[in-house]
Amino acid sequence: MNADDERRVTITVIAREAGVSVPTVSRVLNGRSDVAPDTRERVEELLRHHGYRRRGTRAVQRAALLDLVFPDLDSPWALEIIRGVEDVGHAAGVGTVVLAIHSESSSTRQWLQNLRARASDGVIVVTSHLSPPVHAQLRRLNVPVVVVDPAGAPATGVPTIGATNWSGGLAATEHLLGLGHRRIGFVTGPARLLCSRARLDGYRAALEHAGVPLDDRLVQPGDFYHASGFAAGSTLLDLDDPPTAIFAASDQMAFGVYEAVRRRGLRVADDISIVGFDDLPEARWASPPLTTVRQPLAEMGRLAARTVLRLAQGEDIESPQVELATDLVVRDSTARHD
Amino acid sequence: MNADDERRVTITVIAREAGVSVPTVSRVLNGRSDVAPDTRERVEELLRHHGYRRRGTRAVQRAALLDLVFPDLDSPWALEIIRGVEDVGHAAGVGTVVLAIHSESSSTRQWLQNLRARASDGVIVVTSHLSPPVHAQLRRLNVPVVVVDPAGAPATGVPTIGATNWSGGLAATEHLLGLGHRRIGFVTGPARLLCSRARLDGYRAALEHAGVPLDDRLVQPGDFYHASGFAAGSTLLDLDDPPTAIFAASDQMAFGVYEAVRRRGLRVADDISIVGFDDLPEARWASPPLTTVRQPLAEMGRLAARTVLRLAQGEDIESPQVELATDLVVRDSTARHD
DNA sequence: CTGAAAGCGCTTACAG
DNA sequence: CTGAAAGCGCTTACAG
Numbered sequence A, B: 001m002n003a004d005d006e007r008r009v010t011i012t013v014i015a016r017e018a019g020v021s022v023p024t025v026s027r028v029l030n031g032r033s034d035v036a037p038d039t040r041e042r043v044e045e046l047l048r049h050h051g052y053r054r055r056g057t058r059a060v061q062r063a064a065l066l067d068l069v070f071p072d073l074d075s076p077w078a079l080e081i082i083r084g085v086e087d088v089g090h091a092a093g094v095g096t097v098v099l100a101i102h103s104e105s106s107s108t109r110q111w112l113q114n115l116r117a118r119a120s121d122g123v124i125v126v127t128s129h130l131s132p133p134v135h136a137q138l139r140r141l142n143v144p145v146v147v148v149d150p151a152g153a154p155a156t157g158v159p160t161i162g163a164t165n166w167s168g169g170l171a172a173t174e175h176l177l178g179l180g181h182r183r184i185g186f187v188t189g190p191a192r193l194l195c196s197r198a199r200l201d202g203y204r205a206a207l208e209h210a211g212v213p214l215d216d217r218l219v220q221p222g223d224f225y226h227a228s229g230f231a232a233g234s235t236l237l238d239l240d241d242p243p244t245a246i247f248a249a250s251d252q253m254a255f256g257v258y259e260a261v262r263r264r265g266l267r268v269a270d271d272i273s274i275v276g277f278d279d280l281p282e283a284r285w286a287s288p289p290l291t292t293v294r295q296p297l298a299e300m301g302r303l304a305a306r307t308v309l310r311l312a313q314g315e316d317i318e319s320p321q322v323e324l325a326t327d328l329v330v331r332d333s334t335a336r337h338d
Numbered sequence C, D: 001c002t003g004a005a006a007g008c009g010c011t012t013a014c015a016g
Helices: A002-007 A011-018 A022-029 A037-050 A076-091 A105-118 A132-140 A165-178 A194-209 A226-237 A251-263 A281-285 A297-312 B002-007 B011-018 B022-029 B037-050 B076-091 B105-118 B132-140 B165-178 B194-209 B226-237 B251-263 B281-285 B297-312
Strands: A065-070 A095-100 A122-126 A145-148 A160-163 A184-187 A245-248 A273-278 A291-294 A321-324 A327-329 B065-070 B095-100 B122-126 B145-148 B160-163 B184-187 B245-248 B273-278 B291-294 B321-324 B327-329
Touching (some): A022 A037, A065 A297, A076 A297, A076 B076, A076 B095, A095 B076, A095 B105, A226 A245, A251 A273, A251 A281, B011 B022, B022 B037, B076 B122, B076 B281, B105 B132, B160 B297, B165 B291, B184 B194, B251 B273
Parallel strands (some): A065 A095, A065 A122, A122 A145, B065 B095
Antiparallel strands (some): A095 B095, A291 A327
C-alpha cells in the first residue's frame, strides 16, 4: 500500500490528461451537475483508469479503511465474518467499519456519503443486495466491492465469495444415509437465497442417488432462525411416520429442532439424529455437540478482505467467483439407525 | 455535530492564542520532539481547552468515526456490544470501526496511527486495559475514551459503563435458594476481572444471608469459556456430595455444565438446576432454554456510543461511572428441589 | 527550539 | 459549462 500511495495520481494529473482545469475534475468528483456530459465522461474514464482516490494534503495521508456491510447483526454468523475481515484488515493496517443497513434505503444514502468522506478503500457486502444505483455510485468513487455469500445471481463484474452449499447439503444427507437413516427430514432456509436452494438440492440429490423416494412432507420451510427450526422440527416429529433424522439448513434451526426433541421427552442422537449447517462456535457448545456442515465463515471473511484490498490497489484477482469448500464435522448429534 | 463543525478551531487560532507560529502547533500535534517543554505544554493546554480536532481542507470534511476495541472477537458477547454501538453510531451518521487488539502492543501502535489519520471521534474500549501511554496519547489527540465492562479500577477521568454484577450474582443465587436448593455450586470467571469477583461476592452474600454455610469445594474456577464450564461442572458433579444446582458466571460456561450433566446421563432441571450469566441470544436457543442473569449488553454498547459522542462534542456527561441493571430471566433450566 | 516561506491537494466563489 | 484566482488547513524543508 505504501509504495503505491506515493505515486497515487492527484486531480492535477487527471486534469492535465483530460485537458481540463483542476476545478472541473473536482466538480466531476463531487457529482456536480454543471459539467458537460462528454467532459464528465472523459474525466470519469481517466479517474477509473488511474484508480484515483482522494488524498488530503500530501502530509495528511488517508487512513486505510474497509466497509463491511450486513443486512443485520442478529446472528453469531456475522461475528465469524467480522473476525475474518478484521484479522486481515488489522494485519494490513486497515480499519474495519462494520455496519448494518437493515432495510432502510435512507440509511444507505447516508452511509455512502460517510463512506465517501472517509475515502473507504473497499466494501464487503454480506448476503444482502446493494441496489444498482448504489453499485454505480461506488463505481464512480472507484471503490471496489466484494460480495460474501451472494443472495442471488451476482451483479456483473462484482466478485463473490461463497461456500459449496450444494456439496454441503449432499455430504450431510449422505452421512445420515450412511448411518442407516431412510426417513430424513429437511428444514429449509429462505427460498429467495441462493444458498438455501443449493442446500436443499444437495439433500435431494443424495436421496435420489441412494434410491430413497422424496417425501414432500419431510421438507419443512424455515428462515434460518431458531424459532422456525423449532416449528419445523415440531411438525416433523408429529408426523404419523416421523423421520429418524433431521437435517436443518442452519445451526440455529438445528438448535430449534433440539428443543422440539427435548419437549417430546426424546433424546438427540439416541432417538433422533440431527445435522446442522454452518458450524458456528455454538455447534461445539450444544449438548450434545452438533454434527454440522462447516462453512469456513472466518476464512470467507479473510478472503473477501484480501480480495477487496487487492482490487483497491488496482491488482487483478484470479477468479471473480469463488466457492470455499464446506466440510462435514461429525460430532455427537447423529447416530446409527437400524 | 454540524453547527459545531463550523466553529471548530484550527491550528491557526491555537497558534495565535499561544503566541507561537502555525508550524509549531503542527509539531506539537504530531508529537515531534523538537519543541520546548513549556511551549508544548501551553499549546497542548490550548488544544485540549478548545477541543481541537484535525480537519482537512475546509471542503474535505472529516468523516465521523468511532473506534470499538475488543481484546478478542471470540465470543457472541462481542456481537451484542457491536450491535448496540453500531445502532447509535449509524443513527448519528457515525461509522463504527471494530477491532481486536489481541495482546500485541505493536498492533496497538499501528492502530493509534491509523486512528489519528482517520481523526476518530472517540474510542470505546471493551473489558481490556489500554496502557497509560496509550491513554496519554489519546488525550493528546483529544479523543474521548469510554470503557465498557471495566476489567479493574478505571483510569482516572475515564467514564466506565458496566452492569450490576454483584446484584446479578445475588439474584441468581437467591432464585436457586428460593427453589429449595441448599448445595449450590459456582463456576467463577477469571479472578483478575472485576466483574468475576463481583458475581462471586453476590453468590456468597446470598448464601450467607440465607444462613447456608459456604463450602469451598463448591466454588470451581473458570475463565468464562465453554471448556472451563465443562471441566468445573464435571468436578462438581463428581463430588461425593454433589450440588443440586450450579450457577455459572457466564452463559458459555453454563453450556459447558449442560454437557457435563448430559454426559452423566442426567437431565438439566429435572436432575440439576443450572443458571448462567449474560443472557446471550444463545441462552434462549439452549435446550432447555437457560435461566440466566441478563446483562443488557446491547444497551451498554448504545450508552457507551452515546457517551463518547457527547464527549466528542465537548458536552458534559452526568455520571462518569454507570452500572446498568442486570435482570434475572427465568427459563427452563431451573426447577424446585425438595 | 522556532518561524517565514513554499507547497500540497483540494474546493469554492467569481467571472465569462 | 468552464477556467483563473483565491483560499483552506495543514505540513515539510530551510534557515537561524
